[in-house]
Amino acid sequence: MDIQINKPKKGDWSSITKLVLRCFPHHLMFPFLKCFYEHTFVAKSHGKIIGFVNTMNWLGRRGLPYINYVCVDMNYRGNGVGKRLLEFMLETLKEKYSEVYLKVSFRKKNTLSFYEKFGFELIEQSFLRMGYVMCLDF
Numbered sequence: 597m598d599i600q601i602n603k604p605k606k607g608d609w610s611s612i613t614k615l616v617l618r619c620f621p622h623h624l625m626f627p628f629l630k631c632f633y634e635h636t637f638v639a640k641s642h643g644k645i646i647g648f649v650n651t652m653n654w655l656g657r658r659g660l661p662y663i664n665y666v667c668v669d670m671n672y673r674g675n676g677v678g679k680r681l682l683e684f685m686l687e688t689l690k691e692k693y694s695e696v697y698l699k700v701s702f703r704k705k706n707t708l709s710f711y712e713k714f715g716f717e718l719i720e721q722s723f724l725r726m727g728y729v730m731c732l733d734f
Contacts, residue, residue, distance in 0.1 A: 597641060597672075597675050597676075597677075598641055598642065599639050599640070599641050599646070599677060599680060600639070600640050600641075601637050601638070601639050601640075601680060601681060601684045602637065602638060602640070603636060603637060603638075604636055604637070604638045604645075604648075608638060608645060611644075611645045612638065612645060612648050615645060615646075615647075615648055615667055615669060616648060616665060616667050618669075618670070619665075619667040619668070619670075620665070620667070633650045633651065633652055633664070634650075634651050634652060634653055634661060635650060635651045635661070635685065635688055635689070636648075636649070636650040636651075637649050637650070637681060637684055637685060637688075639668075639677050639680065639681050641672070645669075646668065646669045646671075646672040646677055647666075647667060647668040647669065647672065647677040647678065647680075647681050648665060648666075648667045648681070649663065649665060649666045649667070649681040649682060649684070649685045650663070650664050650665050651663050651664060651685065651689065651696070652664050654697055660693060660695055660696065660697060661689050661693055661696045661697070662696070662697045662698065662699075663682075663685065663696060663697070663698040664698075666678055666681060666682055666698075668681070678710070682711075682714060683714075686714065686732070686734075689734075690734040693734065694733065694734055695731055695732060695733045695734065696731070696732050696734075697729060697730065697731050697732075698711065698716065698729075698730050699722070699727045699728065699729050699730070700727050700728045700730060701726060701727040702726060702727050702728070704727075705728070708728060708730070711730055714732060715732050715733075716730040716731065716732045717730060717731055717732070718730055719731045
């Protein structure tokens with residue numbers, strides 16, 4: 597599968613928002629939060645956005661990066677798109693940071709093993725954050 601990973605263009609945000617709301621229908625604040633995103637990358641196949649990953653600075657963890665979304669279009673799952681997006685993001689982050697965090701929703705517990713393959717470790721279960729907090733040390 598021909599996949600390119602790049603920073604989004606200005607005109608991509610409408611497609612990104614639709615993709616994220618299909619993946620995470622309860623995240624209605626997504627369109628309003630994009631000004632807080634530090635690193636954002638999209639995966640495209642034949643010009644169509646099929647995946648998205650981004651980070652925010654997580655002030656609760658000394659301003660370290662927090663992977664906020666890893667999202668792949670349902671029609672492209674199982675083709676390594678999420679893996680490629682996460683690898684690209686981690687390569688970008690390790691140039692500047694010593695660790696990175698993410699949260700896995702209690703409803704998506706089955707995705708913990710995906711992140712563990714990259715070296716993320718479970719550090720807490722947070723009912724306040726409604727999920728599992730994971731950390732990767734570079």
